[in-house]
Amino acid sequence: MKWIARSWVLVLLVLAGCAGRQEFTPPKPDEEAYAPPVLDYSLPEAKDGSLYRHQYTMTLFQDRRAYRVGDILTVMLSEETNSQKKADTRYGKRSGVGFAAPVLGTNTIDGAAVSIDADRSFDGSASSSQGNKLQGAITVTVHEVLPNGVLRINGEKWLRLNQGDEFIRLTGIVRVDDINRSNQISSQRIGDARITYAGRGALADSNASGWLTQFFNSPWVPF
Numbered sequence: 001m002k003w004i005a006r007s008w009v010l011v012l013l014v015l016a017g018c019a020g021r022q023e024f025t026p027p028k029p030d031e032e033a034y035a036p037p038v039l040d041y042s043l044p045e046a047k048d049g050s051l052y053r054h055q056y057t058m059t060l061f062q063d064r065r066a067y068r069v070g071d072i073l074t075v076m077l078s079e080e081t082n083s084q085k086k087a088d089t090r091y092g093k094r095s096g097v098g099f100a101a102p103v104l105g106t107n108t109i110d111g112a113a114v115s116i117d118a119d120r121s122f123d124g125s126a127s128s129s130q131g132n133k134l135q136g137a138i139t140v141t142v143h144e145v146l147p148n149g150v151l152r153i154n155g156e157k158w159l160r161l162n163q164g165d166e167f168i169r170l171t172g173i174v175r176v177d178d179i180n181r182s183n184q185i186s187s188q189r190i191g192d193a194r195i196t197y198a199g200r201g202a203l204a205d206s207n208a209s210g211w212l213t214q215f216f217n218s219p220w221v222p223f
Contacts, residue, residue, distance in 0.1 A: 027167065027200065034156040034169055036141040039070045065179045066151065071142045073153055074184045075170060079134040079195065085127065092121035134197055138168050150175055153190075164201015170194065 066073040098115040140155025156169045172190035179185050187193065 029156065029158045034154050037069055037143050065176065065183050066142050067176050069142055069145055072139050073142060073179065074137060074139045075187050075190065076184055077134050077136045077138065077187045079187055082131045084129045088125045090123050094119045136168065138170055140170055164199055166199040169196040
């Protein structure tokens with residue numbers, strides 16, 4: 001009975017480990033890593049006889065582009081990738097060895113003749129193709145201004161649909177010079193970009209395989 005109890009404990013541990021995998025943990029909005037930075041947006045009172053306010057920018061001589069922590073920036077998503085790979089390998093080898101029947105005096109032993117033939121061949125082929133395309137827009141926030149003037153941006157966008165949610169998450173670094181006058185930048189101009197587009201809900205669950213199927217398709221299964 002002890003081994004039965006231990007077996008059930010082992011099965012429960014395996015199930016708990018599978019359920020705790022990232023694939024089975026749906027993401028949630030308002031995660032701290034993608035939330036806007038906490039800043040003090042209060043402004044000091046204007047002094048008598050002056051229109052200037054410290055830390056309040058209202059310029060008439062330049063475009064309102066993002067360049068400070070807390071500023072927002074619109075990223076135009078324009079990602080398209082295509083890859084193809086094909087391999088074809090063939091090789092073969094054939095060899096043979098023969099020994100004539102031995103002769104003892106004037107007698108030939110016909111049954112002692114020996115011959116060996118070997119034939120090996122291999123034929124293998126493989127092909128792979130993949131394509132991805134993502135278009136849209138997402139507005140993110142400047143989280144950090146690096147010493148060289150490069151901006152580190154983070155942000156997410158959630159859409160509630162009838163059968164679930166869809167979200168876009170983006171992180172990366174951008175140059176102020178790549179931001180156009182409309183305060184927009186192409187996703188192809190983002191360095192160290194991390195772009196995630198996924199969903200959760202009934203539709204996302206129906207397109208994902210269960211934990212048992214993933215287990216049998218994992219490297220842990222030796223078959």
